[in-house]
Amino acid sequence: MKFVYLFSEGNGTMRELLGGKGANLAEMVNLGLPVPQGFTVTTEACTKYYDDGELISQSIQSEIMSNIAKLEEIAGSKFGDQEKPLLVSVRSGARASMPGMMDTILNLGLNDTVTEALAKKSGNPRWAYDCYRRFIQMYSDVVMEVGKKFFEELIDEMKEKKGITEDTDLTADDLKELSAQFKAEYKSKVGADFPADPKEQLMGAIKAVFRSWNNPRANYYRMMHDIPYSWGTAVNVQMMVFGNLNNNSGTGVAFSRDPATGAKELMGEFLINAQGEDVVAGIRTPRPISELAEEMPECYDEFVRTCGVLEGHYKDMQDMEFTIQDRKLYMLQTRNGKRTASAALRIACDLIDEGMKTEEQAVSMIDPKQLDALLHPQFDTAALKAAKSIGKGLAASPGAACGKVYFTAEDAVKASLAGESVILVRMETSPEDIEGMNHAQGILTVRGGMTSHAAVVARGMGTCCVSGCGDIAMNEAAKQFTLGGKTYKEGDFVSLDGSTGLIYGEAIATVPASIGGDFDRIMKLADKFRTLKVRTNADTPHDAGQAIKFGAEGIGLTRTEHMFFEPDRIGPMREMILASDTAERKKALAKLLPMQVGDFSGIFKAMGDRPVTIRLLDPPLHEFLPQKESDIIALSKEMGVTADALKTRISSLHEFNPMMGHRGCRLAVSYPEIAEMQARAIIQAAIDVKKETGVDVVPEIMIPLVGEVKEMGFVKNIIKETADNLIKESGSQLKYLIGTMIEIPRAALTADAIAKEAEFFSFGTNDLTQMTFGFSRDDAGAFLDDYYGNKIYESDPFARLDQTGVGQLVKTAVALGKKSRPDIKLGICGEHGGDPSSVEFCHNVGLAYVSCSPFRVPIARLAAAQAAIKSK
Amino acid sequence: MKFVYLFSEGNGTMRELLGGKGANLAEMVNLGLPVPQGFTVTTEACTKYYDDGELISQSIQSEIMSNIAKLEEIAGSKFGDQEKPLLVSVRSGARASMPGMMDTILNLGLNDTVTEALAKKSGNPRWAYDCYRRFIQMYSDVVMEVGKKFFEELIDEMKEKKGITEDTDLTADDLKELSAQFKAEYKSKVGADFPADPKEQLMGAIKAVFRSWNNPRANYYRMMHDIPYSWGTAVNVQMMVFGNLNNNSGTGVAFSRDPATGAKELMGEFLINAQGEDVVAGIRTPRPISELAEEMPECYDEFVRTCGVLEGHYKDMQDMEFTIQDRKLYMLQTRNGKRTASAALRIACDLIDEGMKTEEQAVSMIDPKQLDALLHPQFDTAALKAAKSIGKGLAASPGAACGKVYFTAEDAVKASLAGESVILVRMETSPEDIEGMNHAQGILTVRGGMTSHAAVVARGMGTCCVSGCGDIAMNEAAKQFTLGGKTYKEGDFVSLDGSTGLIYGEAIATVPASIGGDFDRIMKLADKFRTLKVRTNADTPHDAGQAIKFGAEGIGLTRTEHMFFEPDRIGPMREMILASDTAERKKALAKLLPMQVGDFSGIFKAMGDRPVTIRLLDPPLHEFLPQKESDIIALSKEMGVTADALKTRISSLHEFNPMMGHRGCRLAVSYPEIAEMQARAIIQAAIDVKKETGVDVVPEIMIPLVGEVKEMGFVKNIIKETADNLIKESGSQLKYLIGTMIEIPRAALTADAIAKEAEFFSFGTNDLTQMTFGFSRDDAGAFLDDYYGNKIYESDPFARLDQTGVGQLVKTAVALGKKSRPDIKLGICGEHGGDPSSVEFCHNVGLAYVSCSPFRVPIARLAAAQAAIKSK
Numbered sequence A, B: 001m002k003f004v005y006l007f008s009e010g011n012g013t014m015r016e017l018l019g020g021k022g023a024n025l026a027e028m029v030n031l032g033l034p035v036p037q038g039f040t041v042t043t044e045a046c047t048k049y050y051d052d053g054e055l056i057s058q059s060i061q062s063e064i065m066s067n068i069a070k071l072e073e074i075a076g077s078k079f080g081d082q083e084k085p086l087l088v089s090v091r092s093g094a095r096a097s098m099p100g101m102m103d104t105i106l107n108l109g110l111n112d113t114v115t116e117a118l119a120k121k122s123g124n125p126r127w128a129y130d131c132y133r134r135f136i137q138m139y140s141d142v143v144m145e146v147g148k149k150f151f152e153e154l155i156d157e158m159k160e161k162k163g164i165t166e167d168t169d170l171t172a173d174d175l176k177e178l179s180a181q182f183k184a185e186y187k188s189k190v191g192a193d194f195p196a197d198p199k200e201q202l203m204g205a206i207k208a209v210f211r212s213w214n215n216p217r218a219n220y221y222r223m224m225h226d227i228p229y230s231w232g233t234a235v236n237v238q239m240m241v242f243g244n245l246n247n248n249s250g251t252g253v254a255f256s257r258d259p260a261t262g263a264k265e266l267m268g269e270f271l272i273n274a275q276g277e278d279v280v281a282g283i284r285t286p287r288p289i290s291e292l293a294e295e296m297p298e299c300y301d302e303f304v305r306t307c308g309v310l311e312g313h314y315k316d317m318q319d320m321e322f323t324i325q326d327r328k329l330y331m332l333q334t335r336n337g338k339r340t341a342s343a344a345l346r347i348a349c350d351l352i353d354e355g356m357k358t359e360e361q362a363v364s365m366i367d368p369k370q371l372d373a374l375l376h377p378q379f380d381t382a383a384l385k386a387a388k389s390i391g392k393g394l395a396a397s398p399g400a401a402c403g404k405v406y407f408t409a410e411d412a413v414k415a416s417l418a419g420e421s422v423i424l425v426r427m428e429t430s431p432e433d434i435e436g437m438n439h440a441q442g443i444l445t446v447r448g449g450m451t452s453h454a455a456v457v458a459r460g461m462g463t464c465c466v467s468g469c470g471d472i473a474m475n476e477a478a479k480q481f482t483l484g485g486k487t488y489k490e491g492d493f494v495s496l497d498g499s500t501g502l503i504y505g506e507a508i509a510t511v512p513a514s515i516g517g518d519f520d521r522i523m524k525l526a527d528k529f530r531t532l533k534v535r536t537n538a539d540t541p542h543d544a545g546q547a548i549k550f551g552a553e554g555i556g557l558t559r560t561e562h563m564f565f566e567p568d569r570i571g572p573m574r575e576m577i578l579a580s581d582t583a584e585r586k587k588a589l590a591k592l593l594p595m596q597v598g599d600f601s602g603i604f605k606a607m608g609d610r611p612v613t614i615r616l617l618d619p620p621l622h623e624f625l626p627q628k629e630s631d632i633i634a635l636s637k638e639m640g641v642t643a644d645a646l647k648t649r650i651s652s653l654h655e656f657n658p659m660m661g662h663r664g665c666r667l668a669v670s671y672p673e674i675a676e677m678q679a680r681a682i683i684q685a686a687i688d689v690k691k692e693t694g695v696d697v698v699p700e701i702m703i704p705l706v707g708e709v710k711e712m713g714f715v716k717n718i719i720k721e722t723a724d725n726l727i728k729e730s731g732s733q734l735k736y737l738i739g740t741m742i743e744i745p746r747a748a749l750t751a752d753a754i755a756k757e758a759e760f761f762s763f764g765t766n767d768l769t770q771m772t773f774g775f776s777r778d779d780a781g782a783f784l785d786d787y788y789g790n791k792i793y794e795s796d797p798f799a800r801l802d803q804t805g806v807g808q809l810v811k812t813a814v815a816l817g818k819k820s821r822p823d824i825k826l827g828i829c830g831e832h833g834g835d836p837s838s839v840e841f842c843h844n845v846g847l848a849y850v851s852c853s854p855f856r857v858p859i860a861r862l863a864a865a866q867a868a869i870k871s872k
Helices: A015-030 A043-051 A058-075 A112-122 A125-144 A148-162 A172-190 A198-212 A216-224 A276-281 A289-295 A297-314 A341-353 A359-364 A368-375 A381-385 A409-417 A431-439 A453-461 A517-529 A541-549 A560-565 A567-578 A582-607 A629-639 A643-652 A665-670 A672-693 A709-730 A745-749 A751-757 A765-773 A781-789 A806-820 A836-845 A854-871 B015-030 B043-051 B058-075 B112-122 B125-144 B148-162 B172-190 B198-212 B216-224 B276-281 B289-295 B297-314 B341-353 B359-364 B368-375 B381-385 B409-417 B431-439 B453-461 B517-529 B541-549 B560-565 B567-578 B582-607 B629-639 B643-652 B665-670 B672-693 B709-730 B745-749 B751-755 B765-773 B781-789 B806-820 B836-845 B854-871
Strands: A004-006 A038-041 A088-094 A104-108 A233-239 A250-255 A267-272 A318-325 A328-336 A389-392 A394-397 A400-406 A422-426 A442-445 A464-467 A473-475 A480-483 A486-489 A493-497 A502-504 A533-537 A555-559 A612-615 A699-703 A737-742 A760-763 A825-828 A849-852 B004-006 B038-041 B088-094 B104-108 B233-239 B250-255 B267-272 B318-325 B328-336 B389-392 B394-397 B400-406 B422-426 B442-445 B464-467 B473-475 B480-483 B486-489 B493-497 B502-504 B533-537 B555-559 B612-615 B699-703 B737-742 B760-763 B825-828 B849-852
Touching (some): A004 A015, A004 A058, A015 A043, A015 A088, A015 A233, A015 A328, A038 A058, A038 A088, A043 A233, A058 A198, A058 A233, A104 A125, A104 A276, A112 A125, A125 A172, A148 A172, A250 A276, A250 A289, A267 A276, A297 A318, A341 A368, A341 A517, A359 A517, A368 A836, A368 A854, A394 A453, A400 A409, A409 A422, A422 A431, A422 A493, A442 A453, A442 A493, A453 A464, A453 A854, A464 A493, A517 A854, A533 A854, A541 A854, A555 A560, A567 A629, A582 A612, A582 A672, A629 A643, A672 A699, A672 A709, A709 A737, A709 A751, A737 A745, A737 A751, A745 B765, A751 A760, A765 A806, A806 A825, A836 A849, A849 A854, B015 B038, B015 B043, B015 B233, B015 B328, B038 B088, B043 B198, B058 B198, B104 B125, B104 B198, B112 B125, B125 B172, B125 B198, B148 B172, B198 B233, B250 B276, B267 B276, B267 B289, B289 B297, B297 B318, B297 B328, B341 B359, B341 B368, B359 B517, B359 B854, B368 B854, B394 B453, B400 B442, B422 B431, B431 B453, B431 B560, B453 B464, B517 B854, B533 B541, B555 B560, B555 B582, B555 B849, B560 B567, B560 B582, B567 B629, B582 B672, B629 B643, B665 B672, B665 B709, B699 B709, B699 B760, B709 B737, B709 B751, B737 B751, B745 B751, B745 B806, B751 B760, B765 B806, B806 B836
Parallel strands (some): A422 A442, A442 A464, A533 A555, A612 A699, A760 A825, B422 B442, B442 B464, B533 B849, B612 B699, B699 B737, B825 B849
Antiparallel strands (some): A004 A038, A088 A233, A250 A267, A394 A464, A400 A493, A473 A480, A480 A486, A493 A502, B004 B038, B088 B104, B088 B233, B394 B464, B400 B493, B473 B480
């Protein structure tokens, strides 16, 4: 097995093995571009390093050294040689770009004698010692974890002593002195001499890069971007070229197009007489790339030419690093550049127009998740730079928000009506908080995961939400919370970033969402290519309307329970729940019927001829009952019973595990009259709207939480009888479908039987995930961090569908369902319907549609198009 | 399709189609025994009746009538004929025997004119009118649901008027008068005349039998005995013979052996001049069958001969009905007789000795569930007859108990130490109640299912338990409860039947458990035939010893958490849970370590060289913390923190769905030091015991709640490192296994991956059932009755393994597990391990062992033998 490749042995298709940087360096070599020679230690060597207990095996070590020998031969120089010493850089390079997440070491190969020889031979002792002190500093930091700050302090002391302010004013002697100080510092911290042997240096550096794959920054970045830990990183060892050699040298970075706007113009920065890190370190202020044209016109021209070659070759905007040594240009890196959402859209459109990309390719090059940024307010970039976060929760609903904190829905509504921007802070939200959530700019909760009530509802509303910030010490009674060592009282400003989960203890200006023409163009293209329909989860005509604007083609899930929390509903709802017999229950249901008819009419009207799936009542009934003493007393008076009697009744409805309790279709089995009322309301509304608008409404009635076909049959019969009688009485014609959620493992396992009764399946992957994994979404927050920390899970299974376990059940159910009913309608209405990788899964297993919250509809459309293109 | 069979067209193998009674009648006809002619309407006709919306189709009606025509031809009589009227009985007969669960009608074909003609022709008007009034009464009751009591009142009035006490003293005229009164009663209740047309009578009666398949008694009986609703019942229409014709006639029932003891002697009763129902109705006292020898010796001899023929033919004890008409014997029914547990054992042994059954056949003829009755105290039969139950819960742990009610574990212990018999009554039990449960004769809970804490622990102890009696209105504060309209205070007597779930508001005498030689013989035979090993679930040396006595071959599940509730443990346990960092937690764990070593040593010693599987800590930590205000204050003082701080900490551990929360191996992922302590304790104990006793202990360490292979790997590494170091340090040799529970759907679905890390799988079918069905065992009680009522489920999936859904996951996991690790050890430790049908499933899918509570070990041994014999 080969673990080391010279650049000239590789090419651009070998990303998996060589990492992105290594593959692109090889490709640039193949393109004949000026790249200093080097080699790549493969990602497989990294995996082996971890498998071998964090050791580089002897055989890999000799493979590395034999490639060093090849470099020595090419360069005519030698490791540790005093005449012509070989110096190299050692840099990480993973399969996916992880900018700045891992580590780099420059000038490796220097030691006291080599540096002194170099100083003499080059006649540039300042450069030689500058390289040496940089190397000691980087090596100490990266390999030995001796912080940079110790060395920077020494530099500062030196500058103070000399009465100068700029690093560039340090003389050769100063730098020589500093090198000695650095080595002493190393020895005092590490307890050993700084290694003088270049081979030892090299192995230490490679090991450090491997190790950096597992540092907290890298782990966090990977989780954010769904990069598997198992990929590992490659290591690139490259002959040094020196931007800090003299004033005919320099270094810079550039984008072939503007990464902020996408405009087709070279953007970048450079420094004369500097090494790479200086450009980003902020000690010296880099100059705009355009000035390089004046400074070194021939280098600038060659760079512009090279940019053209690379864009033409990669057919995408490039992010490049270069170094100029004695007026000769060297390319050190190229990669497809990171860009903002609007730049991504503009570049994609431009590349079509420029004939560089086909429409399919252009649609495929945009990360669907990025669209979020266009649909929600964002922090003002400058304002954000100055801010420091005080804590972090889950990035539950994207966008940025800033406002004063309020601790109850009531207070939030009042403050909002008084014209204030509001952040609603709650332990967790419940359906009773809806109005307050609706009035808030942002929502912050202490408990609850990505599919908690707060998260789901906020996403539905398009409101920023950070959930499950367990570090908050909450004092609801005093209306204050403590986080990051500071206490925030009612009315204090905080800011939230729902896209990252970060919380700020101050006001940060936001800029509103903006959608432009490029967005519409790309969305139209996406619609052209995708075969998967995109529906939305919406409970109100308003949400439905919002979703249609975003391109939703129907409703995949209307949660009827949200309708019962409205102030005019909760009374009869509670009467229904607390009824002592069927007759009483029916009386209360009769009050709810006309309201539900109104609810559904509104939604049908908003949706026109688009399909609408309505789910029957799902949550356990106790969720609708008051829990607080004062509320119970108030209700008992209203109902004319004693508070004690009411408490006994409420406590008899208590459940140990409500998620697995008396809910879903189990309610309809116990109280068929509830299902009957809802079926009646749906069908009546459909008849009314059809009569009024002439639109042929075809309601899809969905039975939740089915686990057994007889259960499905039982509830279906109630619905069918009610519906058929009503349709007959009305004298009109109406088609309707009856189907079920597949959200219980047993339903998936017995989907062949269930499909005999169900005309459609909608995968409720939230609950299916909970039950397949055996953990509750509301409680998993307590341990999931430990799971990520120990790399047991690499992504939140509630955000990204677990294809190994849950996906297997989905596949089984699809196959069994189609076997019994070839034309069965299949969709998904769990939160995963808006996650790009899950959308791809849904496309691949043959679902007809995905359904997600309104603000995720564009993401789903784009992801569906990409899945269709990819699977062609 | 043929829906009606003459007896002569059928035979004994046609049970499915003809029902047990019909098949046996046909078989008796084939054997040449004296059986009145008749025909059977098939079970498929019953199914069709329900499919057709509770109607007997025209074609089936004509098929019935053409068979009536055949009967008429055979008998030379005619329906409704005044010369020779055909009279028939109509009786139900399902595939499985359901004694007394369904309905019977005799003397069908009578009306005013036929009766009068019959009276004249027979010269026995008393008989004719006795038949008529019986017919009206039975028909009214069975077909029209006009209660028997109305007619009995009329008889009582008549007897009072006439000044007589015995029915037999009623004259022909009295009975004629009664017939008229009965018809009037019928008309007043039904609103129509009593039907005079025999065909109408017949169809009404057949329909009534079909309907009786779905009456509450029948539904309940089916559920008790796992008889599927879909089977339906057959109907037998048979020419009448008359035991009430005169004093040369009579009727009786008999068993070919004693159903109470199994002794080989004819047991039975008869009445002269009576019809079948009189024997069981209790109005006249039947005479012992032996007296028939004096009364009608030739009939008696023929009956004895017939018994011999039938036993010889069926090779089992027979339960028979006969009628004598004018000194001629007719057989009306034979079936394998129901018997007590000890009779079942004796008969099985005797039949081997008599050469009637092979050992395999004898072992297969005993219902394993019956063994329960031998292992637990039972009510004294006479005392029970006089008692009336006041309510019903779940039959959670078998046996009978009688004692005074106490409402706290503490009170129960005190009363027990004072010499009282105690019934512990709780809302639900928790591990803190263990001592009280241990001192109680019986346990009664308001909440909780078949696998609730109370049920599981009681079964483990062999203590009678009725759980989940939701009808109880509990007042814990006042130490009293109300049930069946009466309030029971501390110290009041109640009695419980844990085998039926019935609760009695009085003291009922019990008889102790008794195991005899037949038991041992059958168990030895079972062991000879079974291939499945039987282990036990035991947490203490005492339980382990008990289980060994019952034949357990190892421990399949030791729940370590039960050990932490002992008074000397709970303190350090709480310190551990409330520790603010790892160091503090380790300090508390260090206190627990020696105690755990002692726990495990005790168990290893008790088990000798039998395998022992120990599960690491499983429940969520909050279960170990106090919830009551006073307990919290006490603990806060003990720990030297404020009560408020403690409350905050406790509330931060609160979970919405603890069943799906931070528990099982998730604890070990968050707090590896807990798993480490337990692994250390297990290995240390094994080393100690090996040294002390020389027995080669091979502990099996079981990781609970695994859902992902990396999770398994993570915890396994902790255990392995700890164990290997400890073994090395000790200088001894010790083998141990590390495996996992399969109790999460995802674990079953990814069992191939998990088996790469796990050396054994133990199916935790309690949790697997919960998660596959998506309902919590503690909450399902609220709706499962509605599910049984609507025939959605026919058995409790926590008692009997759901083979359709859960079983599919088990099969998948077995196949995948063996694929990755062909020698993987497979067992089950869920409660299903003691349920015969589930044991058979385990045998068939290829598990190596089942594990169940000690008192169910004999049941599992027998069930395993039956499964092995059946699958040969």
